[in-house]
Amino acid sequence: MLSTTTKAIKLVMHLRKMGITDTCVLSALERVPRDLFVPNSQKHDAWEDIALPIGQGQTISQPYVVALMTQALELTDMDKVLEIGTGCGYQAAVLSKIARRVYTIERHKPLLDEAEKRFDQLGIRNITAICADGMQGWPKMGGLEQAPFDKIIVTAAARTAPPDALMTQLKEGGIMVIPVGEPGNQMLRKYERLSDENWAVSDLCPVRFVPLLPEVADQNGAAA
Numbered sequence: 514m515l516s517t518t519t520k521a522i523k524l525v526m527h528l529r530k531m532g533i534t535d536t537c538v539l540s541a542l543e544r545v546p547r548d549l550f551v552p553n554s555q556k557h558d559a560w561e562d563i564a565l566p567i568g569q570g571q572t573i574s575q576p577y578v579v580a581l582m583t584q585a586l587e588l589t590d591m592d593k594v595l596e597i598g599t600g601c602g603y604q605a606a607v608l609s610k611i612a613r614r615v616y617t618i619e620r621h622k623p624l625l626d627e628a629e630k631r632f633d634q635l636g637i638r639n640i641t642a643i644c645a646d647g648m649q650g651w652p653k654m655g656g657l658e659q660a661p662f663d664k665i666i667v668t669a670a671a672r673t674a675p676p677d678a679l680m681t682q683l684k685e686g687g688i689m690v691i692p693v694g695e696p697g698n699q700m701l702r703k704y705e706r707l708s709d710e711n712w713a714v715s716d717l718c719p720v721r722f723v724p725l726l727p728e729v730a731d732q733n734g735a736a737a
């Protein structure tokens with residue numbers, strides 16, 4: 514049996530080989546214990562470079578994709594980041610190691626509750642997580658506006674383009690990373706807001722994500 518440290522180092526070496534070069538990103542993936550974010554039945558594969566089921570029909574992304582998306586955000590320790598699709602909280606935890614503050618939205622309340630427990634357990638204090646429809650962006654709460662964000666990361670796929678609310682909530686000079694496309698034909702895209710109306714869009718790689726769905730999930734309904 515390999516120790517967790519050895520498994521973490523093996524994963525980082527693999528990510529380097531796959532082309533991840535940002536040392537802050539590699540160090541964050543080494544330090545966030547992925548085994549804590551997956552169900553007991555999946556723990557043996559927690560440090561493998563594969564996506565795993567996390568309940569409610571959702572998945573935790575493959576570490577390579579987490580690393581690629583995080584690297585594409587070009588994070589600094591001054592950044593305020595918005596994540597849509599908290600899931601088990603793994604990507605948010607990785608972001609929290611590099612950015613100043615992370616705001617994350619999940620539409621499945623049970624997933625959000627579990628993610629928040631993990632942040633507490635790990636002593637992570639710079640993540641604010643809420644249950645809402647992330648397609649609407651971060652809501653104004655108690656008269657307090659958090660938008661605009663330096664960076665936005667969406668970990669569920671939009672059908673054709675990023676939701677308008679998210680484009681509005683990105684700062685000028687900011688970067689949004691988001692998978693776009695129909696199931697089976699999705700591309701991870703980087704949107705850079707060069708000025709108010711001026712965007713540069715580039716393709717990063719083909720990916721497979723669960724779809725971005727509207728509204729908060731019905732707790733009694735089928736998993737979607």
Ligand code: SAH
Nearest residue numbers: 598600601603604619620647668669725726
């Ligand atoms: N970042 C996650 C990956 C979760 S999978 C992790 O590290 O585990 C994508 C998540 O997006 C799912 O949990 C799904 O419920 C959520 N999601 C889909 N549409 C959403 C929306 N409109 N608002 C908020 N969350 C959404």
